Amino acid sequence: MKTAPFDYVRADSVADALAALGSADDARVLAGGQSLLPVMALRLATPELLVDISRCPELRTYRREDGVLTVGAAVPVRTLELDPAVGGAHPLLVRTLRLVAHPEIRARGTLCGSLAHADPAAELPALLLATDGEVEVAGPDGPRRVAAADLFTGPFGTALGEGELVVSARLPLPAPAARWAVDEVSRRPGDFALAGVVCGLELDGAGRCSSARVVLFGVAGTPVRAAGAEQLLLGERVTGAVLDAAAAAAFDGVEVVGDEVHASADYRRRAGRALVRRALAAVAEDRS
Amino acid sequence: MTRDPVRVTLRVNGRPETGWAEPRTTLADFLRQELGLTGTHVGCEQGVCGACTVVLDGAAVRSCLVFAVQADGCAVETVEGLAGEGAPGREAVHPLQTAFREASAVQCGFCTPGFLMTALVALRERDDWDRAALRERLGGNLCRCTGYQTVVDAVLAAAPEVRALEGEGGRR
Ligand SMILES: Cc1cc2nc3c(=O)[nH]c(=O)nc-3n(C[C@H](O)[C@H](O)[C@H](O)COP(=O)(O)OP(=O)(O)OC[C@H]3O[C@@H](n4cnc5c(N)ncnc54)[C@H](O)[C@@H]3O)c2cc1C
Ligand code: FES
Ligand code: FES
Numbered sequence: 469m470k471t472a473p474f475d476y477v478r479a480d481s482v483a484d485a486l487a488a489l490g491s492a493d494d495a496r497v498l499a500g501g502q503s504l505l506p507v508m509a510l511r512l513a514t515p516e517l518l519v520d521i522s523r524c525p526e527l528r529t530y531r532r533e534d535g536v537l538t539v540g541a542a543v544p545v546r547t548l549e550l551d552p553a554v555g556g557a558h559p560l561l562v563r564t565l566r567l568v569a570h571p572e573i574r575a576r577g578t579l580c581g582s583l584a585h586a587d588p589a590a591e592l593p594a595l596l597l598a599t600d601g602e603v604e605v606a607g608p609d610g611p612r613r614v615a616a617a618d619l620f621t622g623p624f625g626t627a628l629g630e631g632e633l634v635v636s637a638r639l640p641l642p643a644p645a646a647r648w649a650v651d652e653v654s655r656r657p658g659d660f661a662l663a664g665v666v667c668g669l670e671l672d673g674a675g676r677c678s679s680a681r682v683v684l685f686g687v688a689g690t691p692v693r694a695a696g697a698e699q700l701l702l703g704e705r706v707t708g709a710v711l712d713a714a715a716a717a718a719f720d721g722v723e724v725v726g727d728e729v730h731a732s733a734d735y736r737r738r739a740g741r742a743l744v745r746r747a748l749a750a751v752a753e754d755r756s
Numbered sequence: 757m758t759r760d761p762v763r764v765t766l767r768v769n770g771r772p773e774t775g776w777a778e779p780r781t782t783l784a785d786f787l788r789q790e791l792g793l794t795g796t797h798v799g800c801e802q803g804v805c806g807a808c809t810v811v812l813d814g815a816a817v818r819s820c821l822v823f824a825v826q827a828d829g830c831a832v833e834t835v836e837g838l839a840g841e842g843a844p845g846r847e848a849v850h851p852l853q854t855a856f857r858e859a860s861a862v863q864c865g866f867c868t869p870g871f872l873m874t875a876l877v878a879l880r881e882r883d884d885w886d887r888a889a890l891r892e893r894l895g896g897n898l899c900r901c902t903g904y905q906t907v908v909d910a911v912l913a914a915a916p917e918v919r920a921l922e923g924e925g926g927r928r
Contacts, residue, residue: 469801473759476779476825498826505782505821506802518779520826546815570896572874573803575815576822657895 471508475517482526482606482635485519489631490608492517497633499541499581502573522576527635532557537639538604541580545592546571548579558641560648564595564666567650570658580634586690588623588725589660591650594685597693598648598666601639607632620690623725646670646679647754649747652686653739661686662731663740665694665718665747669706677701682714682744687724687736696720697744706752715745764828768793769837777824784808786824787834795835795869799898806897809870810834816877835869838876851917852876852910859910863901871897875911876918883919885912 475492479485489495495517498504507513521527527542537558539548548554549565568574568582568591582592583603595601596616603619605612608631619626628634642648652664664686670679680701682694696717704710719737726733761776764786775790782801787793787810799805801820808819811833838850852872855861862868871894878885878893885893890908899907 470782470785471780473778473780475759476823478825498823501821501823501826502803502818505823509801509820520823522826544815570806571893572806572809572816572818572896573821575812575817657892 469509469511472511472514474515476520478520479524481524485521485633486606488519489633495519497521500544500577502577503581503585535641537641539579539637541578541634541636543578544576545579546574549574558639560642560650561639564591564650567591567652579637583637584626584628584634586620586624586626588689589686591664591685593620594664594666594683594691596637597691598668598681598683599640599642601637603637604635605632606635623689647751649750651743651747653743663687663736663743665744667747667751669751675705677704677706682718684722684740687740688722689725692722694718711745711748711752714748715741718744762825764824766827767831769833779823779825781824782820783822783824783827784819787819793834793836797866797869806874807867807870809873809897811873811877816874835872838872851921852914855910855914859906859913861902861906861910867897867899871907879915879918880922883915
């Protein structure tokens with residue numbers, strides 16, 4: 469289907485973009501368009517004005533500074549994926565990107581767009597949450613930062629306000645001692661996850677777990693921390709029995725959402741537990 | 757700011773082309789309807805099938821997920837640009853096209869332009885694809901006829917010749 473008519477403005481600066489966003493009641497940011505165009509083609513959204521940031525020079529840059537990779541809102545994720553410097557600094561990011569859609573979609577889709585879109589089955593919001601990232605936001609009330617833990621409020625819902633623009637995402641680089649894995653169950657490579665996990669462990673000198681992060685995606689309304697699993701891992705040697713227990717507890721307190729088209733809640737829970745077990749084992753043995 | 761048609765200029769297969777597009781006109785529809793380049797096919801119009809894949813400033817993209825106004829001033833390669841000049845009055849088809857024909861990688865042909873453009877970029881990225889990695893690299897394109905095996909055969913078979921042709925700067 470074709471989209472409904474709309475007004476279009478190309479923003480050449482963040483100031484331009486904010487002015488344009490403030491000029492119409494129903495204005496939307498257009499970044500890579502890889503989620504917005506399908507949504508508009510299905511007429512699930514009929515914005516009055518699109519503010520295109522995809523060619524805005526100040527948003528097309530990314531940099532590594534003080535242990536943080538800051539990625540501008542107009543950087544296609546394929547650019548990050550193909551940059552050996554990014555792969556060296558943040559291998560988990562590149563492994564995660566390879567699970568997102570297909571190269572042709574990654575050639576235009578952006579990291580910030582995926583975070584703003586907040587699809588509950590998307591990989592990048594889970595990565596942001598697992599690694600304690602945040603977004604830098606510009607808006608009518610000035611700039612602010614929103615931590616991942618506060619950003620995702622529900623399926624396709626974020627804490628972004630009217631007229632606000634995500635300027636960049638800040639991804640803390642994983643500590644050298646930490647081991648990370650990302651894995652998902654999907655029907656075919658490139659499809660959205662029916663269940664997914666990003667997990668990281670740090671072990672102390674005695675082989676005990678000094679820090680644990682387990683974040684699930686594709687199973688609830690937002691990416692969620694598997695607090696039950698994390699607690700069982702902390703302070704323990706990561707033996708098979710501990711990993712079994714952690715995986716079994718991964719869904720404690722998680723409100724799992726299923727649907728009739730893709731996968732039931734029961735399937736997501738069972739596949740998710742197996743996935744957590746597999747990913748934790750990969751991390752524990754460092755073959756992630 | 758306008759929803760009226762605006763002028764869009766692209767470099768298509770090396771030639772400057774200008775047309776008019778409403779903001780909501782996708783690059784796919786602009787190529788087909790405004791420029792008459794109907795080789796780019798439109799299937800799902802939501803990024804799922806890959807039939808509309810073209811090369812935009814060097815990257816394979818879904819032309820149904822780009823508005824033509826967004827591509828103003830950019831370089832686009834479409835399936836029409838693959839074949840070069842042959843003997844007088846005839847086109848010389850591209851080695852990828854020959855390989856698709858020889859491997860029976862074309863049945864109804866609806867998916868073929870998208871596969872050809874994806875494969876072209878895949879072979880520019882690297883020319884030492886193994887079968888498993890290539891299958892995944894082409895995994896964004898759907899085909900309802902061939903069962904994919906022959907498509908993968910064709911792209912692997914064409915790799916050396918495409919490399920040689922690209923080494924000469926391609927046919928752009
Ligand atoms: C066939 C297909 C398969 C896909 N598979 C996956 C998958 O497996 N996993 C996955 O995660 N994604 C998948 N996607 C979605 C893809 O990754 C999108 O690129 C991404 O989710 C959105 O990024 P974008 O830059 O294209 O955003 P857009 O489509 O431009 O925007 C998406 C939404 O976010 C808003 N927005 C964008 N940027 C900003 C900003 N800077 N500030 C404020 N708001 C903003 C827009 O207004 C819009 O509402 C798929 C898409 C397709 C078409
Ligand atoms: S028509 Fe563009 S992906 Fe199907
Ligand atoms: S040949 Fe018919 S869809 Fe591929």
